[in-house]
Amino acid sequence: MLLMIRKDYDAVSKEGARIVAELVRRKPDCVLGFATGNSPLGIYQELIRMHREDGLDFSKVTTFNLDEYVGLPPEHEQSYHYFMWENLFKHINVGQRHVNIPHGMADDIEGHCVWYEEQIEKAGGIDLQILGIGENGHIAFNEPGSSLGSRTRIKTLTEKTRQDNARLFDSMDQVPKYAITMGVGTIMDARKLLMLASGKGKADAIKNTIEGPISAMVPATIVQMHQHATLLIDEAAASSLSGEWEGE
Numbered sequence: 001m002l003l004m005i006r007k008d009y010d011a012v013s014k015e016g017a018r019i020v021a022e023l024v025r026r027k028p029d030c031v032l033g034f035a036t037g038n039s040p041l042g043i044y045q046e047l048i049r050m051h052r053e054d055g056l057d058f059s060k061v062t063t064f065n066l067d068e069y070v071g072l073p074p075e076h077e078q079s080y081h082y083f084m085w086e087n088l089f090k091h092i093n094v095g096q097r098h099v100n101i102p103h104g105m106a107d108d109i110e111g112h113c114v115w116y117e118e119q120i121e122k123a124g125g126i127d128l129q130i131l132g133i134g135e136n137g138h139i140a141f142n143e144p145g146s147s148l149g150s151r152t153r154i155k156t157l158t159e160k161t162r163q164d165n166a167r168l169f170d171s172m173d174q175v176p177k178y179a180i181t182m183g184v185g186t187i188m189d190a191r192k193l194l195m196l197a198s199g200k201g202k203a204d205a206i207k208n209t210i211e212g213p214i215s216a217m218v219p220a221t222i223v224q225m226h227q228h229a230t231l232l233i234d235e236a237a238a239s240s241l242s243g244e245w246e247g248e
């Protein structure tokens, strides 16, 4: 694992965007795996800037997102479709037909999950998968206890996740109960992983991920088994590490 410690969220975002942009320039038809949430937002903003100011070209890039809520249509403001279009896709020149996000309104969810895996394979696999990490060590919607070999599938959201999300919906019964998520095994098939973490709230999860034993109870620890995993974190997220890591 390559550990990169940067001063703060902004520095992490700039470095992350540099890594993504370098790949897009070197391999214009690359396959990028995207995440939602706060961690990659700064990278997306920087990629938008690079597209506008430096002409970074996404026209041949294919994208796959990690996850989506079941039951939310793409235009719902809390859907991950909406998040990705608002925060990245509509501001760059990625082709709509090259964007892949699990469909939360699919009639046959199980069939859709199999189809999603097939699309990743057809595209030649994911070159670089961006990941956030939950405070409990989850990656995508693979919560503690998820099989480390799992593939794209439907998962029941934990009560804690539903409660955390409740503020974004009018009432508790509107909060989705299920999500479609790439599995841990699907994520591990990506040729490179870029895991992001910022802030003290992520420090314990990062400590477990880097220094702890590999365990399904902390799904992120599986990145220890990946041949090309980079952890790009800020000093606050690195603050619980016992090793003598140095920031730049």
Ligand code: F6R
Binding pocket: 034, 035, 036, 037, 038, 039, 040, 066, 067, 131, 132, 133, 134, 138, 139, 140, 141
């Ligand atoms: C989002 C996702 C989640 C987040 C994680 C961290 O697509 O898969 O696993 O990456 O919950 O979220 P933030 O970045 O908001 O702290």
